[in-house]
Amino acid sequence: MTTFRDALARAEAPLVGLWNASGSAVAAEIMAGSGADLLLVDGEHGPISISEMLPILQAAAAYPVTTIVRVPWNDPVIIKQVLDLGAENVLVPMVSTADDARAAVRAARYPGGDGEREGARGIGSALARSSRWGRIPGYVGAADDHVSVTVQIETADGVANAAEIAAVDGVDAVFIGPADLAGSMGLPGRASDSAVVAAVEATIDAVRSVGKPVGVNTFAEADADRCITRGAAFVFVAADVTLMARGSEAAVARLKRAERETDAY
Structure with a gap:
């Protein structure tokens, strides 16, 4: 499978993504077949357990979409479980410092031989879907080729440290979350405020200045x-x-409005 890192490297235009926040494998399959480049499985805010994540990944695998799993926290145990489950691309939220970013990368990497690289991912690949239960030859030694790490900047501190975060070895991309960023700036619910917009743009510039890809959550x-x-x-x-939510509201609204207008007569 192609990692998110590979998809970004070969892209000729900005990639477009959709979220699976419901935890439904059926919804994931519908979204994966939409023509979107990316599908983000939200394990942070979505009601998705580790076991519930597996059918979502399996459903999306039939489509030419790059699937990314957002873990609930920068936790090496959770990152290990998600990777062993077969996710190839992880998104780690609330990364505000370079040390946070290094911790995320370390959790996603196996230890290297003779100090080659620092890693803390537990080696249980023979028992895991990630290596297809041992069917991928040399998986442990080549695991970095099968895994990408994206970190999410969504605090004012993260904005200030954006270039340093992006420059961490093993960070493949940076994702900006304007909603939590607005909250961090004392502007909860106001992601379109000019100060938040300026912070998002400053982060885009900082990440690009060190040569790393950067993306943004943009529902408008x-x-x-x-x-x-x-x-x-x-x-x-x-x-x-x-x-x-919006589609169901729109489907009902026209007839409900017509009923109210009829009752008014």
């Missing part, structure tokens, strides 16, 4: 257009739950 069309123009390599534009 204008935000997506602006971030792509600024140099974002990928954007996430909608989630399964929001599409269902």
Whole structure:
């Protein structure tokens, strides 16, 4: 399978992503077949356990989409479990310092021979889907080729440290979360505030300055257009739950409005 790192390297245009936040494998398959480049499985805010993640990954695997799993926290145990489950691309939230980024990379890497590289991922590949239960020859030694790490900047401290975070060896991309960033800046619920927009753009510039790809969560069309123009390599534009919520509301609203107008007469 192609990692997110590989997909970014070969992309000729910004990649477009969708979220699976519902925890539904059926929804994941629908989203994966939409033509989107990326599918983000949200293990942070979505009601998705480790065992529930497996059918989501299996459903998406039938489609030409790159699947990324957001873990709930920068926790080496959870990162190990998600990777062993067969996720090849992990997104680690709330990374605010270079040390945070190094911890995420360390959790995703096996130890290297003779100090070749630092890694803390437990070696249980023969028991895990990640190596297809030992069917991928030399998986442990070549695991870095099968795994990518993206870190999420979503605090004011993260913005200040963006270039240093992006420069960490093993960080393949940086993802910006405007909603939590707004909260960190004392502007909860105001991700479109000019100060938050400026912070997002400053982060895009800082990450690009060290040669790493950067993406943004942009559910509003204008935000997506602006971030792509600024140099974002990928954007996430909608989630399964929001599409269902807004779509169901729109499907009902017309007739409900007509009923109210009829009653008024």
